[in-house]
Amino acid sequence: MQRSHSSAGISRRTVIKATVAGALFAATGFGLARTPGARADTPVEKIFRGGPVVTVEEGQPLAEAVAVGGGRILAVGPEAEIMALAAPGTEIVELNGATLLPGFIDGHGHFMNAPQIVSWVNVSGPPVGPVTSIEDIVTTIRTFMDERRPAPGEWVIGYGYDPTVLSDERELTRDDLDPHFPDHPIMLIHVSNHGCVLNSAGFALNGIDENTPTPEGGVILRKEGSNEPAGLLMETAFLPIFGNMPKPDTETLLGLLGAAQEIYTSRGVTTAQEGATHKPDLEFLLRAADEGHLVIDVVSLPIIFDVPALVREYAPDFRGGTMELPDTAAQSFGRYRNRLKLAGIKMVLDGSPQGKTAFWTEPLLTGGPEGEEDHVGAPVVPPEMVTAAVAEFVDKGIQVFAHANGDAAIDMIIDALRAAGVTAADGRRDVVIHSQFVRADQLDAYAELGMTPSFFTGHTFFWGDVHVENTGPERAAFISPMAAAYERGLRCSNHSDFSVTPIDPFLMMQTAILRRSRSGVVLGPDQRVDALTALRSLTIDAAWQIFEEDTKGSIAPGKLADLVIVDRNPLEVDPEEMLELQVIETFKEGASVYRRSA
Amino acid sequence: MTLPLTVIGGYLGAGKTTLLNRILTEDHGRRFGVIVNDFGAVNVDASLIANHDGDTISLTNGCICCSATDGTAEAIARIVKRSAAFDHIIIEASGVAEPGKVARNAAGFRLPLDGVIVLADAEQLPDQAANRYAGRSVLAQLRQADVIVLNKVDLPSPARLNETRALIARHAPDVPVLETEQARLPYALLFGVGRGAAVAAWTAGPEAAHDHAAEYVAELLERGPMSQAAFEELAREQMGLAIRAKGHVALSDAPEVRHLYQKVGRRWTLVADGGWGDEPPRTQIVTIRVREDLPNHRHAGQNMWRVSGAPFASDVDRDHPGVSKQSDC
Numbered sequence: 001m002q003r004s005h006s007s008a009g010i011s012r013r014t015v016i017k018a019t020v021a022g023a024l025f026a027a028t029g030f031g032l033a034r035t036p037g038a039r040a041d042t043p044v045e046k047i048f049r050g051g052p053v054v055t056v057e058e059g060q061p062l063a064e065a066v067a068v069g070g071g072r073i074l075a076v077g078p079e080a081e082i083m084a085l086a087a088p089g090t091e092i093v094e095l096n097g098a099t100l101l102p103g104f105i106d107g108h109g110h111f112m113n114a115p116q117i118v119s120w121v122n123v124s125g126p127p128v129g130p131v132t133s134i135e136d137i138v139t140t141i142r143t144f145m146d147e148r149r150p151a152p153g154e155w156v157i158g159y160g161y162d163p164t165v166l167s168d169e170r171e172l173t174r175d176d177l178d179p180h181f182p183d184h185p186i187m188l189i190h191v192s193n194h195g196c197v198l199n200s201a202g203f204a205l206n207g208i209d210e211n212t213p214t215p216e217g218g219v220i221l222r223k224e225g226s227n228e229p230a231g232l233l234m235e236t237a238f239l240p241i242f243g244n245m246p247k248p249d250t251e252t253l254l255g256l257l258g259a260a261q262e263i264y265t266s267r268g269v270t271t272a273q274e275g276a277t278h279k280p281d282l283e284f285l286l287r288a289a290d291e292g293h294l295v296i297d298v299v300s301l302p303i304i305f306d307v308p309a310l311v312r313e314y315a316p317d318f319r320g321g322t323m324e325l326p327d328t329a330a331q332s333f334g335r336y337r338n339r340l341k342l343a344g345i346k347m348v349l350d351g352s353p354q355g356k357t358a359f360w361t362e363p364l365l366t367g368g369p370e371g372e373e374d375h376v377g378a379p380v381v382p383p384e385m386v387t388a389a390v391a392e393f394v395d396k397g398i399q400v401f402a403h404a405n406g407d408a409a410i411d412m413i414i415d416a417l418r419a420a421g422v423t424a425a426d427g428r429r430d431v432v433i434h435s436q437f438v439r440a441d442q443l444d445a446y447a448e449l450g451m452t453p454s455f456f457t458g459h460t461f462f463w464g465d466v467h468v469e470n471t472g473p474e475r476a477a478f479i480s481p482m483a484a485a486y487e488r489g490l491r492c493s494n495h496s497d498f499s500v501t502p503i504d505p506f507l508m509m510q511t512a513i514l515r516r517s518r519s520g521v522v523l524g525p526d527q528r529v530d531a532l533t534a535l536r537s538l539t540i541d542a543a544w545q546i547f548e549e550d551t552k553g554s555i556a557p558g559k560l561a562d563l564v565i566v567d568r569n570p571l572e573v574d575p576e577e578m579l580e581l582q583v584i585e586t587f588k589e590g591a592s593v594y595r596r597s598a
Numbered sequence: 599m600t601l602p603l604t605v606i607g608g609y610l611g612a613g614k615t616t617l618l619n620r621i622l623t624e625d626h627g628r629r630f631g632v633i634v635n636d637f638g639a640v641n642v643d644a645s646l647i648a649n650h651d652g653d654t655i656s657l658t659n660g661c662i663c664c665s666a667t668d669g670t671a672e673a674i675a676r677i678v679k680r681s682a683a684f685d686h687i688i689i690e691a692s693g694v695a696e697p698g699k700v701a702r703n704a705a706g707f708r709l710p711l712d713g714v715i716v717l718a719d720a721e722q723l724p725d726q727a728a729n730r731y732a733g734r735s736v737l738a739q740l741r742q743a744d745v746i747v748l749n750k751v752d753l754p755s756p757a758r759l760n761e762t763r764a765l766i767a768r769h770a771p772d773v774p775v776l777e778t779e780q781a782r783l784p785y786a787l788l789f790g791v792g793r794g795a796a797v798a799a800w801t802a803g804p805e806a807a808h809d810h811a812a813e814y815v816a817e818l819l820e821r822g823p824m825s826q827a828a829f830e831e832l833a834r835e836q837m838g839l840a841i842r843a844k845g846h847v848a849l850s851d852a853p854e855v856r857h858l859y860q861k862v863g864r865r866w867t868l869v870a871d872g873g874w875g876d877e878p879p880r881t882q883i884v885t886i887r888v889r890e891d892l893p894n895h896r897h898a899g900q901n902m903w904r905v906s907g908a909p910f911a912s913d914v915d916r917d918h919p920g921v922s923k924q925s926d927c
Contacts, residue, residue: 213708215702215705215706215708216702216705217699217702217703217705217706218705218706235706236702236703236705236706237706238706239671239674239703239706239707240671240674240675240678240706240707240708242671243671243672243673243674243675243707244675305635309665359731376734378694378696378734378735378738379694379731379732379735380694381692381693381694382609382610382693382694382731382732383729383730383731383732384610384732385610385693408731411731412731
């Protein structure tokens, strides 16, 4: 065990008063580096025993007991050996046959959606939510309102509305909602996030009625035989409603952070990602961190579009071009301050495959979103900008996180890194978030350039059938090809893209293992991985991807005591039963941050 | 109240930012609400900023500029809430965005589309159109334009300039092209001749008024009621060269309905717009076109006008208030 002092301990307990302006992009740097290890005389605070310890360590994959103190893992080994370390006051945590795992690491998601979602009602169908009928929707909203008691006139917002899961086989209408909820405007956001259903109070607040024309490119569903809006609004008709949606203020959001983080801790996730951080989000996170609101680590990726504004604000004396960074910029990345870390810069290169806005080299078989022929999608930013920005980030030593779903978008980031002279020897670990339609030759390029994919295997379940239809069975079979990536020696993470899909490590594991669509089609049987590989992509390899494998991702001495107790061992359970696994308790740096109610 | 919307598109280096900078800073007497991708790129001189409040910069010339990095929908919603403070909304479409789609998204806010203006780089366009990643987007932008501004025409060789013109003629036939440098263009051609009395209220004045200080001609076209087919033929014959046209139309098949005709570049609409009230039904349309004594290049029948780059603010002749100031064309 290393004897170095844990600097993370200092940053955790000391609320640093330094002004933000003096910390971001400036010579003083942001936060403190974490190093592995704990003091030799650290008292043993907790010992976990009585169930399998899945360490995810190469040499010692299974252990019997773990000793924890000072927020770190102190020792891992046979029960007798570990129990010998117990001192008066050491708490013995009996696993009672449950399994201890390293805390899960969110490979990619959007933490800032969490405070919003916890103030919304979940009207999704299984497995995301409880709804299979219109009656369920009404009951679910009723229960939510009985709990939250919104004031009359206050918006009630739901998410995950999906008419295809309703046994009623029709769209929900305002007439279904009005008798039950006359006093509150209600907005149920469509599962695509491209539309919503409103009740009459909601229509009134938005000034939409029978005289409202349907905008081009939009849908306003009307009641039969009338021009009166029925409830559903989609696309361009939804945009103004979305634009006018009530936004919670900072104080409200801070108050929701406890519940927001429980979304993560209740699923055993101890490191969350804020994977597209806009400037106001970053300001909020800095405040949340410095006021001690973060119970789990949050890894933030400032979004490239806001980088010029961030530099202007935090490095006002810097005189560079639009996408240039001060020489000291790297010191703002890779270090934690009160559980907040900036990991790298997020670039967005294309859209989504299910929305047909990803960027491919070969056309879709089903045309574009509006039936366009020969549709390959489009990049989100010009390639010249990608090349220039990547060259700058490489020059300044900042990790790149590039959102790329289609293979043409993936070519753009490969080209840009190659143009910047990057090789695997640089050890940059540039991440291609999603990498869903990556080609085999592109995985070779990943290996050559030291790049690493963060896959989204949940797509095989949620949109697998759509991908087969749009891209054909062959391309769809290679979606998020985790086996092919590991064969090339790449290390991968897997992600939920929360809140696009729920944060559920066991759903991520299951989809990596089964790759089975809603209709039962297996996409690329040869790309299925075993349970340990699926687990690695949520723990040690996800930690490696963000340069935290020394302190996280496995149960080993000197690492942070980020741990989760699960009722059954995910390495032994039948993958078909994976979604039944229950998190019993979650620990962040040795402290319990979630416990399942009895 | 609804505001006319102009979407400004174009690939990297085409001059969108230069044009937006002019709009935000010059003394043109129009109040634009402008949604841009990034404040930093616009880089307005501090002395011209009246107020800077988070996502919004208010300029001393009455315009405001909103950053849309938080999503265009939110930015549009912010401007629409204050619509009485503006005459016109401009949205900058990002480098690879399809301006037609941006315009359509804005349609949800009930903003009538005035026009899609796409800028192109006279030197770089052929390379950009052939780019493996961006080519399709560059061509889609040209196809979606109502008016193309071919900028930086002073830079390419004559052969290269002709290559660029031919490319535009091939992919965006029928779209009028204004050729310029440093994005210098008369406002009237882009946005109409400014605030003023409604066309219907405009009774006096000469048949045609030439504003000699500017590079365009504003003309009034008057006719009695006619059939729609006859009107469309008239529009083709009399307004084919017009960059913009706007006015009321009296159709003999529907004598009680007043129709509104609007044209920007190749886009035109004819829609019912209330009744005539006490006025006799009469077609009155103001057209704006480039002065015909300016160089006009024709490729495959397409009109490509060289505007000289006269000072941008001079399109409203302050000493000679005339037709151009009194219509809302």
